[in-house]
Amino acid sequence: MSTPHPGGGEPAHGQWAPPHAHARKGRRKWPWVLLAAVLLLAGGCAALVVGLAGESDKTVRVRYEVTGSAKDVAIAYTTWQGGALVTQKESHRELPWRKELETKGFVKGGLLAVTTGKGGGTVSCSVTVNDRRPWTATASGPEATATCSGF
Incomplete structure:
Protein backbone atom coordinates (compact mmCIF):
# COMPACT_ATOMS: atom_id res chain seq x y z
CA MET A 1 0.00 0.00 0.00
CA ASP A 57 -64.58 33.29 -16.99
CA LYS A 58 -65.00 35.64 -19.94
CA THR A 59 -67.76 35.32 -22.50
CA VAL A 60 -66.32 34.81 -25.97
CA ARG A 61 -68.18 35.23 -29.27
CA VAL A 62 -67.18 32.81 -32.04
CA ARG A 63 -68.47 33.20 -35.62
CA TYR A 64 -68.10 30.33 -38.12
CA GLU A 65 -68.73 30.98 -41.83
CA VAL A 66 -68.55 28.78 -44.91
CA THR A 67 -69.00 30.05 -48.46
CA GLY A 68 -68.32 28.69 -51.93
CA SER A 69 -69.75 27.02 -55.01
CA ALA A 70 -69.93 23.44 -53.67
CA LYS A 71 -73.48 22.11 -53.59
CA ASP A 72 -73.08 19.43 -50.93
CA VAL A 73 -70.64 19.90 -48.04
CA ALA A 74 -69.92 18.28 -44.69
CA ILE A 75 -69.04 20.64 -41.84
CA ALA A 76 -67.30 19.80 -38.55
CA TYR A 77 -66.61 22.45 -35.93
CA THR A 78 -65.66 22.64 -32.29
CA THR A 79 -67.60 24.31 -29.51
CA TRP A 80 -66.65 24.79 -25.87
CA GLN A 81 -68.74 23.19 -23.17
CA GLY A 82 -67.56 23.25 -19.56
CA GLY A 83 -63.99 24.11 -20.58
CA ALA A 84 -63.73 21.19 -23.02
CA LEU A 85 -63.74 21.11 -26.81
CA VAL A 86 -66.72 19.28 -28.30
CA THR A 87 -67.02 18.49 -32.02
CA GLN A 88 -70.31 19.16 -33.80
CA LYS A 89 -71.04 17.79 -37.30
CA GLU A 90 -73.45 18.83 -40.02
CA SER A 91 -73.61 17.05 -43.35
CA HIS A 92 -75.31 17.66 -46.69
CA ARG A 93 -75.41 21.40 -46.12
CA GLU A 94 -75.92 24.05 -48.78
CA LEU A 95 -73.84 27.20 -48.81
CA PRO A 96 -73.53 29.81 -47.47
CA TRP A 97 -73.55 28.51 -43.90
CA ARG A 98 -73.06 30.57 -40.77
CA LYS A 99 -73.13 29.87 -37.05
CA GLU A 100 -72.43 32.26 -34.22
CA LEU A 101 -72.24 31.40 -30.55
CA GLU A 102 -71.23 32.89 -27.24
CA THR A 103 -69.45 30.67 -24.79
CA LYS A 104 -67.50 30.56 -21.57
CA GLY A 105 -64.67 28.13 -20.96
CA PHE A 106 -63.03 29.08 -24.27
CA VAL A 107 -59.87 27.07 -24.94
CA LYS A 108 -57.57 27.71 -27.90
CA GLY A 109 -57.26 24.89 -30.37
CA GLY A 110 -60.60 25.17 -32.15
CA LEU A 111 -61.36 23.74 -35.59
CA LEU A 112 -63.71 24.33 -38.51
CA ALA A 113 -63.33 21.81 -41.34
CA VAL A 114 -65.43 21.83 -44.52
CA THR A 115 -65.32 19.00 -47.04
CA THR A 116 -66.84 19.12 -50.52
CA GLY A 117 -68.86 16.20 -51.81
CA LYS A 118 -68.07 14.00 -54.81
CA GLY A 119 -69.41 16.74 -57.08
CA GLY A 120 -66.56 19.03 -56.04
CA GLY A 121 -66.67 22.79 -56.06
CA THR A 122 -64.92 25.40 -53.97
CA VAL A 123 -65.30 26.03 -50.22
CA SER A 124 -63.87 28.73 -47.97
CA CYS A 125 -64.04 28.72 -44.19
CA SER A 126 -63.63 31.63 -41.82
CA VAL A 127 -63.62 31.75 -38.01
CA THR A 128 -63.70 35.02 -36.08
CA VAL A 129 -63.22 35.19 -32.30
CA ASN A 130 -64.35 38.43 -30.61
CA ASP A 131 -63.98 40.51 -33.80
CA ARG A 132 -60.28 39.69 -34.15
CA ARG A 133 -58.67 38.95 -37.49
CA PRO A 134 -60.33 35.77 -38.86
CA TRP A 135 -58.67 32.42 -39.54
CA THR A 136 -59.40 31.45 -43.17
CA ALA A 137 -58.78 28.62 -45.62
CA THR A 138 -59.98 27.59 -49.09
CA ALA A 139 -60.12 24.26 -50.94
CA SER A 140 -61.52 23.11 -54.28
CA GLY A 141 -62.21 19.86 -56.06
CA PRO A 142 -64.08 16.65 -55.26
CA GLU A 143 -63.87 15.68 -51.57
CA ALA A 144 -61.47 18.56 -50.81
CA THR A 145 -61.23 19.96 -47.28
CA ALA A 146 -60.67 23.53 -46.10
CA THR A 147 -59.53 23.68 -42.48
CA CYS A 148 -59.49 26.70 -40.17
CA SER A 149 -57.73 25.75 -36.94
CA GLY A 150 -55.81 27.08 -33.97
CA PHE A 151 -58.24 29.77 -32.87
Whole structure:
Protein backbone atom coordinates (compact mmCIF):
# COMPACT_ATOMS: atom_id res chain seq x y z
CA MET A 1 0.00 0.00 0.00
CA SER A 2 1.31 3.46 -0.82
CA THR A 3 0.89 6.72 0.97
CA PRO A 4 -0.69 9.93 -0.28
CA HIS A 5 1.40 12.06 -2.54
CA PRO A 6 3.59 14.27 -0.36
CA GLY A 7 3.03 17.73 -1.98
CA GLY A 8 -0.72 17.60 -1.62
CA GLY A 9 -1.32 17.38 -5.40
CA GLU A 10 -2.68 14.46 -7.32
CA PRO A 11 -0.95 11.14 -6.67
CA ALA A 12 1.09 9.66 -9.48
CA HIS A 13 -0.41 6.81 -11.44
CA GLY A 14 -0.58 3.70 -9.31
CA GLN A 15 -0.31 5.50 -5.98
CA TRP A 16 -3.00 5.21 -3.33
CA ALA A 17 -5.34 8.16 -2.86
CA PRO A 18 -7.93 8.58 -0.14
CA PRO A 19 -11.53 7.96 -1.29
CA HIS A 20 -12.50 11.64 -1.02
CA ALA A 21 -9.64 12.87 -3.19
CA HIS A 22 -11.60 12.57 -6.47
CA ALA A 23 -15.08 13.32 -5.06
CA ARG A 24 -14.99 17.05 -5.76
CA LYS A 25 -13.57 16.64 -9.24
CA GLY A 26 -16.33 14.32 -10.50
CA ARG A 27 -19.33 16.09 -8.94
CA ARG A 28 -22.25 15.86 -11.36
CA LYS A 29 -24.05 18.97 -12.52
CA TRP A 30 -26.79 17.36 -14.61
CA PRO A 31 -29.12 16.61 -11.64
CA TRP A 32 -29.14 20.33 -10.82
CA VAL A 33 -29.70 21.29 -14.43
CA LEU A 34 -32.54 18.77 -14.66
CA LEU A 35 -34.08 20.09 -11.43
CA ALA A 36 -33.91 23.67 -12.72
CA ALA A 37 -35.55 22.64 -16.01
CA VAL A 38 -38.35 20.80 -14.19
CA LEU A 39 -38.99 23.80 -11.92
CA LEU A 40 -39.10 26.18 -14.91
CA LEU A 41 -41.50 23.86 -16.74
CA ALA A 42 -43.74 23.51 -13.68
CA GLY A 43 -43.76 27.29 -13.21
CA GLY A 44 -44.66 27.83 -16.86
CA CYS A 45 -47.50 25.30 -16.67
CA ALA A 46 -48.84 26.92 -13.50
CA ALA A 47 -48.79 30.34 -15.19
CA LEU A 48 -50.63 28.89 -18.21
CA VAL A 49 -53.32 27.30 -16.01
CA VAL A 50 -53.81 30.55 -14.10
CA GLY A 51 -54.01 32.47 -17.37
CA LEU A 52 -56.52 30.05 -18.87
CA ALA A 53 -58.58 30.09 -15.69
CA GLY A 54 -58.92 33.85 -16.05
CA GLU A 55 -59.87 33.51 -19.72
CA SER A 56 -62.50 30.84 -19.05
CA ASP A 57 -64.58 33.29 -16.99
CA LYS A 58 -65.00 35.64 -19.94
CA THR A 59 -67.76 35.32 -22.50
CA VAL A 60 -66.32 34.81 -25.97
CA ARG A 61 -68.18 35.23 -29.27
CA VAL A 62 -67.18 32.81 -32.04
CA ARG A 63 -68.47 33.20 -35.62
CA TYR A 64 -68.10 30.33 -38.12
CA GLU A 65 -68.73 30.98 -41.83
CA VAL A 66 -68.55 28.78 -44.91
CA THR A 67 -69.00 30.05 -48.46
CA GLY A 68 -68.32 28.69 -51.93
CA SER A 69 -69.75 27.02 -55.01
CA ALA A 70 -69.93 23.44 -53.67
CA LYS A 71 -73.48 22.11 -53.59
CA ASP A 72 -73.08 19.43 -50.93
CA VAL A 73 -70.64 19.90 -48.04
CA ALA A 74 -69.92 18.28 -44.69
CA ILE A 75 -69.04 20.64 -41.84
CA ALA A 76 -67.30 19.80 -38.55
CA TYR A 77 -66.61 22.45 -35.93
CA THR A 78 -65.66 22.64 -32.29
CA THR A 79 -67.60 24.31 -29.51
CA TRP A 80 -66.65 24.79 -25.87
CA GLN A 81 -68.74 23.19 -23.17
CA GLY A 82 -67.56 23.25 -19.56
CA GLY A 83 -63.99 24.11 -20.58
CA ALA A 84 -63.73 21.19 -23.02
CA LEU A 85 -63.74 21.11 -26.81
CA VAL A 86 -66.72 19.28 -28.30
CA THR A 87 -67.02 18.49 -32.02
CA GLN A 88 -70.31 19.16 -33.80
CA LYS A 89 -71.04 17.79 -37.30
CA GLU A 90 -73.45 18.83 -40.02
CA SER A 91 -73.61 17.05 -43.35
CA HIS A 92 -75.31 17.66 -46.69
CA ARG A 93 -75.41 21.40 -46.12
CA GLU A 94 -75.92 24.05 -48.78
CA LEU A 95 -73.84 27.20 -48.81
CA PRO A 96 -73.53 29.81 -47.47
CA TRP A 97 -73.55 28.51 -43.90
CA ARG A 98 -73.06 30.57 -40.77
CA LYS A 99 -73.13 29.87 -37.05
CA GLU A 100 -72.43 32.26 -34.22
CA LEU A 101 -72.24 31.40 -30.55
CA GLU A 102 -71.23 32.89 -27.24
CA THR A 103 -69.45 30.67 -24.79
CA LYS A 104 -67.50 30.56 -21.57
CA GLY A 105 -64.67 28.13 -20.96
CA PHE A 106 -63.03 29.08 -24.27
CA VAL A 107 -59.87 27.07 -24.94
CA LYS A 108 -57.57 27.71 -27.90
CA GLY A 109 -57.26 24.89 -30.37
CA GLY A 110 -60.60 25.17 -32.15
CA LEU A 111 -61.36 23.74 -35.59
CA LEU A 112 -63.71 24.33 -38.51
CA ALA A 113 -63.33 21.81 -41.34
CA VAL A 114 -65.43 21.83 -44.52
CA THR A 115 -65.32 19.00 -47.04
CA THR A 116 -66.84 19.12 -50.52
CA GLY A 117 -68.86 16.20 -51.81
CA LYS A 118 -68.07 14.00 -54.81
CA GLY A 119 -69.41 16.74 -57.08
CA GLY A 120 -66.56 19.03 -56.04
CA GLY A 121 -66.67 22.79 -56.06
CA THR A 122 -64.92 25.40 -53.97
CA VAL A 123 -65.30 26.03 -50.22
CA SER A 124 -63.87 28.73 -47.97
CA CYS A 125 -64.04 28.72 -44.19
CA SER A 126 -63.63 31.63 -41.82
CA VAL A 127 -63.62 31.75 -38.01
CA THR A 128 -63.70 35.02 -36.08
CA VAL A 129 -63.22 35.19 -32.30
CA ASN A 130 -64.35 38.43 -30.61
CA ASP A 131 -63.98 40.51 -33.80
CA ARG A 132 -60.28 39.69 -34.15
CA ARG A 133 -58.67 38.95 -37.49
CA PRO A 134 -60.33 35.77 -38.86
CA TRP A 135 -58.67 32.42 -39.54
CA THR A 136 -59.40 31.45 -43.17
CA ALA A 137 -58.78 28.62 -45.62
CA THR A 138 -59.98 27.59 -49.09
CA ALA A 139 -60.12 24.26 -50.94
CA SER A 140 -61.52 23.11 -54.28
CA GLY A 141 -62.21 19.86 -56.06
CA PRO A 142 -64.08 16.65 -55.26
CA GLU A 143 -63.87 15.68 -51.57
CA ALA A 144 -61.47 18.56 -50.81
CA THR A 145 -61.23 19.96 -47.28
CA ALA A 146 -60.67 23.53 -46.10
CA THR A 147 -59.53 23.68 -42.48
CA CYS A 148 -59.49 26.70 -40.17
CA SER A 149 -57.73 25.75 -36.94
CA GLY A 150 -55.81 27.08 -33.97
CA PHE A 151 -58.24 29.77 -32.87
